Amino acid sequence: MKVLLAMMSHETNTFSPVPTDITRFGGGRQPLQGDAALNMIRGTGTTMAGLLDAAEQAGASVKTSIAASAPPSGPVLEDAYRYITDTICADAKGCDAILLELHGAMVTQSIEDGEGALLKRLRDENPNIPIAVGLDMHTNLYPAMVDNATVIAGFHTYPHVDMYETGQRVGKVLFQSLAGGVTPVMASGNARMLPHVMRQGTDDFPNKELQARCVELEQDGALLVSLFTGFPHADIYNAGLSVVVVTDNDKVKAKEIVDELLEMAWAERKKFVYEPVPLQDSIAAGQAAAEKSGDGPVILLDHYDNTASGGTMDTTEVLREILNQGLQDVAAFGIYDPQAVDLMAAAGVGNTVTVTLGAKFQMDALDVQSEPLQVTGNVKTISDGRFTIKGPMSTGSTMNMGTTVVLDTGKVQIIVISRHVEPYDLGCFSSLGIDPLHKTYLMLKSRIHYRATYRSIAKEIVECAGVGVCTSDYSQLDFKNVRRPIFPLDDLESNSYKEVVED
Numbered sequence: 001m002k003v004l005l006a007m008m009s010h011e012t013n014t015f016s017p018v019p020t021d022i023t024r025f026g027g028g029r030q031p032l033q034g035d036a037a038l039n040m041i042r043g044t045g046t047t048m049a050g051l052l053d054a055a056e057q058a059g060a061s062v063k064t065s066i067a068a069s070a071p072p073s074g075p076v077l078e079d080a081y082r083y084i085t086d087t088i089c090a091d092a093k094g095c096d097a098i099l100l101e102l103h104g105a106m107v108t109q110s111i112e113d114g115e116g117a118l119l120k121r122l123r124d125e126n127p128n129i130p131i132a133v134g135l136d137m138h139t140n141l142y143p144a145m146v147d148n149a150t151v152i153a154g155f156h157t158y159p160h161v162d163m164y165e166t167g168q169r170v171g172k173v174l175f176q177s178l179a180g181g182v183t184p185v186m187a188s189g190n191a192r193m194l195p196h197v198m199r200q201g202t203d204d205f206p207n208k209e210l211q212a213r214c215v216e217l218e219q220d221g222a223l224l225v226s227l228f229t230g231f232p233h234a235d236i237y238n239a240g241l242s243v244v245v246v247t248d249n250d251k252v253k254a255k256e257i258v259d260e261l262l263e264m265a266w267a268e269r270k271k272f273v274y275e276p277v278p279l280q281d282s283i284a285a286g287q288a289a290a291e292k293s294g295d296g297p298v299i300l301l302d303h304y305d306n307t308a309s310g311g312t313m314d315t316t317e318v319l320r321e322i323l324n325q326g327l328q329d330v331a332a333f334g335i336y337d338p339q340a341v342d343l344m345a346a347a348g349v350g351n352t353v354t355v356t357l358g359a360k361f362q363m364d365a366l367d368v369q370s371e372p373l374q375v376t377g378n379v380k381t382i383s384d385g386r387f388t389i390k391g392p393m394s395t396g397s398t399m400n401m402g403t404t405v406v407l408d409t410g411k412v413q414i415i416v417i418s419r420h421v422e423p424y425d426l427g428c429f430s431s432l433g434i435d436p437l438h439k440t441y442l443m444l445k446s447r448i449h450y451r452a453t454y455r456s457i458a459k460e461i462v463e464c465a466g467v468g469v470c471t472s473d474y475s476q477l478d479f480k481n482v483r484r485p486i487f488p489l490d491d492l493e494s495n496s497y498k499e500v501v502e503d
């Protein structure tokens with residue numbers, strides 16, 4: 001049996017001005033294909049590696065297509081989308097099954113549902129071939145995904161530390177069905193709610209309880225149960241929370257589980273609303289936290305500009321307030337500014353430079369813009385920006401920050417990078433000679449993923465509302481396309497998700 005294995009992953013923030021071309025899917029070059037792609041993903045903690053191992057454990061021969069994964073950013077350029085999907089569809093010819101790692105929230109310049117369009121094409125061209133899909137919890141589900149796949153599974157954790165396990169879960173069910181052991185059928189549905197990303201973590205109520213229930217239902221006999229909290233920074237019709245359930249030939253049971261989970265989520269919709277506080281107050285609260293006893297750094301979370309949700313990673317407001325309030329012994333990750341990196345690299349290690357950092361992207365979707373920040377400091381470190389991720393997220397993969405410079409102002413060590421990466425691994429600091437455990441403060445441009453490593457080492461975590469296209473204040477964004485009414489954009493008091501109907 002020959003199975004096709006491929007990855008097409010992008011979380012599209014339709015408010016983001018960061019362009020998404022084909023090289024973004026391959027770390028600055030064309031995405032890898034064939035054996036090169038296989039060698040890159042084998043042994044990693046990715047969904048694709050979980051699918052690969054499930055295939056090999058089932059004795060299948062694996063044909064690897066493309067491994068295309070881009071950090072979140074604006075809508076995918078048409079030619080990039082065409083290149084990836086043409087490659088997958090051409091490679092699928094003659095295969096007996098198709099295994100895909102997709103994201104679930106890909107928007108192109110012309111299509112709201114990049115994954116559904118790919119799956120429909122694969123189904124049309126290969127009508128009788130089973131298709132297994134592993135998806136991110138931030139999937140914005142469309143019917144075309146469910147209609148054109150055989151089995152679907154999403155992550156149960158956020159931070160996403162079960163990517164590999166998700167590939168295994170969905171791959172195993174597909175191979176069980178190919179062996180005649182089960183007959184998978186799917187049901188799906190969505191609730192009209194747009195949970196704030198900052199309230200979606202699975203350490204917290206209510207997503208902790210929702211995902212625990214999904215796991216319990218799988219242990220009780222459902223084949224695959226996935227609740228997607230959705231990605232709200234996408235102004236598309238189906239953005240928001242949804243559920244997909246796979247059972248062994250029991251459509252009624254699958255639908256019952258979908259309803260149960262959607263009602264559970266709907267009942268707690270107000271707990272998915274995030275309330276920001278003013279930036280000056282947050283930085284002052286960070287200072288107060290640092291004065292308390294206890295080990296570990298105070299984390300100042302610049303969550304309005306999270307690159308892993310499509311942020312430009314170059315807004316400066318949180319860093320500016322840190323400097324204004326005079327905080328000492330800070331390491332800040334980071335500011336994306338390739339021009340500043342070039343300038344500081346040319347100056348060389350040990351030299352003092354004055355640079356203007358950040359605010360180079362115009363954010364048309366926002367009324368409020370970031371301002372460039374002029375700083376003077378010593379060039380402490382120049383690095384190629386590559387290291388192996390220790391995990392627990394994406395363990396074993398290479399993180400490539402691009403050429404990276406540490407600029408030391410005396411009080412703040414500012415990490416300036418030339419590729420968009422989210423600091424969810426300790427290596428973002430330690431690979432540059434900074435010990436994150438022994439700084440008084442760490443500024444992180446992250447939202448939830450940092451928790452995978454930093455939460456356990458932090459003395460305290462202070463969430464800081466800066467500026468950026470990952471704002472947790474929906475009133476800063478102009479939603480035109482998402483279906484209405486939807487909570488919390490609209491005040492909905494119905495007791496059941498089913499009672500809410502189109503305006």
Ligand SMILES: [Zn+2]
Pocket residue numbers: 136137138160
């Ligand atoms: Zn996600």
